[in-house]
Amino acid sequence: MAEVVLFHHAQGLTPGVEAFAEELRQAGHTVHVPDMYEGHTFETLEEGIGYASRTGFGTIMERGVAAAAPLGGEVVYAGFSLGVMPAQRLAQTRAGAKGALLIYSCLPVSEFGATWPADVPVQVHGMDADPFFADEGDLDAAKELAAATERAELFLYPGKQHLFADSSLPSYDQAAAELLTRRVLDFLSAL
Template sequence: MAEVVLFHHAQGLTPGVVAFAEELRRAGHTVHTPDLFDGRTFGSIEEGMAYATGIGFPGEVLRRGAEAVAALPAGLVYAGFSLGVLPAQLLAQTRPGARGAVLCYSCVPVTEFGPAWPADVPAQVHGMDADPFFVGEGDIDAARDLVAQAKDAELFLYPGDQHYFADSSLPSFDPEATALLIQRVLGLLARV
């Protein structure tokens, strides 16, 4: 069984993020859900990003993400939703022993954190094909580049225009896409 660190999105550690982690736990995996926002949750992406900017985005979010795993073992799978992709991707690329990465709704250029994607770290990137953030802001291009250079990586596109589609506590929730996302993530976790 895998040990996973799941970083929340800009609306905080919502009940929907916790529920997603619980799905992975039900399959037998150990899942840590660090709270990078000290218990705060927000009603919109804009409110959450305003808070993140206030604490020092992206630097402080990356620092808090690294701090959250400092006492954990090296052999982790790093997962993140949107804003949480930043610490997940940083740690997957730079922390020795990473076993995998699951990047949902976002992806930054690999060169932000190193010269290339680590050859021994499998990755999945998930997003909706008409998401104005994932597609409209260029994350899909970074995801395609990551997949092109990685030895073991996949980009999964789901039909729709929702950003936080796997958060069951938000109106953007898409149960069908989420079920497929969970199935694919469990497939990755079963082989790392």
């Protein structure tokens, strides 16, 4: 079974993020869910992004990196949207990374190094009409990543919701979330 560190999205460590982590635990995986917002959660994505902006996106990312520091190197780094920042950084730069799950977001590989590590499998998940994912460069970055390594899989879901796998939010899409979860569990079981 895999050890996973799961970084939350801009609305904070919501019940839906906790529920996703619990699904992975029920499948036998060890899952750590650090709170990069130090207890704050937000009703809307805009409020959460505002908090991250005021706090500093770099500060939020460093909180995530620091939370993963005590864990062994053989970890799968997973992130939802904002949480992709520390997840992708750690997957690309920390020796021994077992894999990466980049959900609702993907940064250009050049943010953290020249290339994606050849031995680190990665999945990217997003909705094809999500304005945050499809229109702000994340989809392009995900396509470039998928083209650059045979260890990358890009999964697009029909729809425009951003945080579609968080069961505690109005943006939740049950069918897409169930498919995403199955794909994530298959990924983890193959490691």
